[in-house]
Amino acid sequence: MIRDHSGRLPLAPALLLLGALLAVAALASIGSGAYDLALMDILKVVAGREASDPVAAMVVLEVRLPRFLLGFLVGAVLGVSGAILQGLFRNPLADPGLIGVSAGASLAAIAVIVLGGTALGGWVTLAGQWALPLAAFAGGSGTVILAWRIASRAGQTAVATLLLAGIAINAVAGAATGLLTFYASDEELRSLTFWTMGSLGHAAWDDLVLGAPFMILALMAAPWLARPLDAFLLGESVVGHLGYRTATVKKVAILVVGLGVGAAVAVSGLIGFVGLVVPHLVRQLLGASHRVVLPVSALMGGTLLVAADAIARVVVAPAELPIGLMMSLIGGPFFLGLLMRRKVM
Amino acid sequence: MMVLEIQNLSVSLAGTEIVSDINLTVSAGEVLMLLGPNGAGKSTLMKALAGELPYRGRIRLAGRELGGWCPGELARHRAIMPQSVEVNFPLTVEEVVALGRPAATRRCVDSVAETLMEALEIKHLRHRLVPGLSGGEQQRLQLARVLGQIWDTRQDRLLLLDECTSALDPAHQQMVLELVGAMAREHGVAVLAIVHDLNLAAQFADRMVVMKSGRCFHEGGSSEVLTPSLLKAVYGYRARVIQLPEGYPLVIPLASGSAQTAPLNPVCRQAS
Numbered sequence A: 001m002i003r004d005h006s007g008r009l010p011l012a013p014a015l016l017l018l019g020a021l022l023a024v025a026a027l028a029s030i031g032s033g034a035y036d037l038a039l040m041d042i043l044k045v046v047a048g049r050e051a052s053d054p055v056a057a058m059v060v061l062e063v064r065l066p067r068f069l070l071g072f073l074v075g076a077v078l079g080v081s082g083a084i085l086q087g088l089f090r091n092p093l094a095d096p097g098l099i100g101v102s103a104g105a106s107l108a109a110i111a112v113i114v115l116g117g118t119a120l121g122g123w124v125t126l127a128g129q130w131a132l133p134l135a136a137f138a139g140g141s142g143t144v145i146l147a148w149r150i151a152s153r154a155g156q157t158a159v160a161t162l163l164l165a166g167i168a169i170n171a172v173a174g175a176a177t178g179l180l181t182f183y184a185s186d187e188e189l190r191s192l193t194f195w196t197m198g199s200l201g202h203a204a205w206d207d208l209v210l211g212a213p214f215m216i217l218a219l220m221a222a223p224w225l226a227r228p229l230d231a232f233l234l235g236e237s238v239v240g241h242l243g244y245r246t247a248t249v250k251k252v253a254i255l256v257v258g259l260g261v262g263a264a265v266a267v268s269g270l271i272g273f274v275g276l277v278v279p280h281l282v283r284q285l286l287g288a289s290h291r292v293v294l295p296v297s298a299l300m301g302g303t304l305l306v307a308a309d310a311i312a313r314v315v316v317a318p319a320e321l322p323i324g325l326m327m328s329l330i331g332g333p334f335f336l337g338l339l340m341r342r343k344v345m
Numbered sequence B: 001m002m003v004l005e006i007q008n009l010s011v012s013l014a015g016t017e018i019v020s021d022i023n024l025t026v027s028a029g030e031v032l033m034l035l036g037p038n039g040a041g042k043s044t045l046m047k048a049l050a051g052e053l054p055y056r057g058r059i060r061l062a063g064r065e066l067g068g069w070c071p072g073e074l075a076r077h078r079a080i081m082p083q084s085v086e087v088n089f090p091l092t093v094e095e096v097v098a099l100g101r102p103a104a105t106r107r108c109v110d111s112v113a114e115t116l117m118e119a120l121e122i123k124h125l126r127h128r129l130v131p132g133l134s135g136g137e138q139q140r141l142q143l144a145r146v147l148g149q150i151w152d153t154r155q156d157r158l159l160l161l162d163e164c165t166s167a168l169d170p171a172h173q174q175m176v177l178e179l180v181g182a183m184a185r186e187h188g189v190a191v192l193a194i195v196h197d198l199n200l201a202a203q204f205a206d207r208m209v210v211m212k213s214g215r216c217f218h219e220g221g222s223s224e225v226l227t228p229s230l231l232k233a234v235y236g237y238r239a240r241v242i243q244l245p246e247g248y249p250l251v252i253p254l255a256s257g258s259a260q261t262a263p264l265n266p267v268c269r270q271a272s
Helices: A011-031 A039-046 A054-088 A101-115 A121-151 A159-183 A186-196 A205-232 A236-241 A246-268 A274-286 A290-315 A323-340 B042-049 B071-077 B093-099 B111-119 B135-151 B170-187 B198-204 B228-235 B266-271
Strands: B002-013 B016-027 B031-035 B056-061 B078-081 B158-162 B190-194 B207-212 B215-220 B239-243 B249-253
Touching (some): A011 A054, A011 A274, A011 A290, A054 A246, A054 A274, A054 A290, A101 A159, A101 A186, A101 A246, A121 A159, A121 A246, A159 A186, A205 A236, A274 A290, A274 A323, B016 B042, B016 B190, B016 B215, B031 B198, B042 B078, B042 B158, B042 B190, B071 B078, B093 B111, B135 B158, B158 B170, B207 B228, B228 B239
Parallel strands (some): B031 B190, B031 B207, B078 B158
Antiparallel strands (some): B207 B215, B239 B249
């Protein structure tokens, strides 16, 4: 491979390659599924022209396109969130799951599924079909705020405490989820299991409208963090020495992650490994500067999730594998391989 | 002209007073070396000056309280080199130097960064990844970043160095302190440095402050401060001090005095 003095790929060709991969993944994602679509029909529908197959327009616009967009947004948010947290914690093992966001969001969602008929009946009647995503979003953001409160003392936020708080929150949320699973009926269990394995299967414009604003907001705020996060790589005290407001940077970073991941979990369930693996890969190939890592992680995370989603629909067609399961199946061994080659950093 | 004024500074950590009632000034162009045994409170004092710890008393930079500066402006007037900076992520030497110079854009070559990398002999390492560098190379890199941070500022510049030569070989220690000295003399930077090597301190200090148990023990020129009696009182260290014709003292450690006074280890006696 062509690498420069630092063993990195040059940025422009790497971006071009990723863009091309995204285009391929997009076409594969929109083209694959229970209903067969011709490539020309997809291109015609996307371009706003009449397709030869009348059903094609409906399938593309109502089913596949929102699914592709949602998949890309969720993947991008997970990739960026992982990159932000790894920089903030100066730890290449940080992941959006780590500070409890995903666990909190999933607990709230599962509570709605299991207790929707009884204890949370009022909430379900009030919020209707939005009850579950809204609850997941609130659960995710609530957990971030809780962890943040615990870690904040006397105007300072200890990153190590935040991490420990996240671990404790994860444990508690995991136990509570287990308890709910225990009380769930067979039917609830089925919907719950699919949800904890992550899925883009329900993706529709409704979900997109609900989740996209938060995810896009998070993605747009992220570049502001690039320079201070680079400073974080030299240590938390150096951030202040270099003239950044450390407390503000941490607050914005946590908010971006909480907002983005909360919304992502709300619309797609638990999808692991994107946040862990993607920033690793980007740093391996293009270096650790966050001005590169953040945008490229978004692009690569989105591409990866869209591609995985396309594969998930093909391998066991006409059924589909849950995307979270798919990601863990690909991501786990891949990450282990990286570890064995000691290339992780 | 005073760049740094410290009045009645006290710092407490977890209820214990680590630094008590320190009064210090550093003027433009002056190199003040901070000496003292481990745990004397030197680094804590440095952290208070770096804005990392809450403190009582006053710290004024160019006549203005530290809290009255906006962070970005302060960073262009006050640069801090911490005792150690550990980089675990694959940043290059060039990228780390650039972190100290946010105003320089990525596209055009930053001549200051080039000059500093050249002066600190790390230019040939510019594309190397920082985690793979030796301790001494990393230390010179951090110094380059820190110096670059205040390079473009016209006046009222303060450089805080916490053991900036600890990982360097003797030749690089000389080189680095000569560079720091030149920054002070020629560019009017006020330097406050913690140095453990007494002879390096003697060679490069305009003035010395010795701390013990969080307080200022003695202050003065190197010949006044580095005397056998003071070294014994502060460090419990026996040394001979020779005045060199170059104008600064040389400290030569003597065999530990404890050999004469301490009783022999009974276990050893039995064995013999």
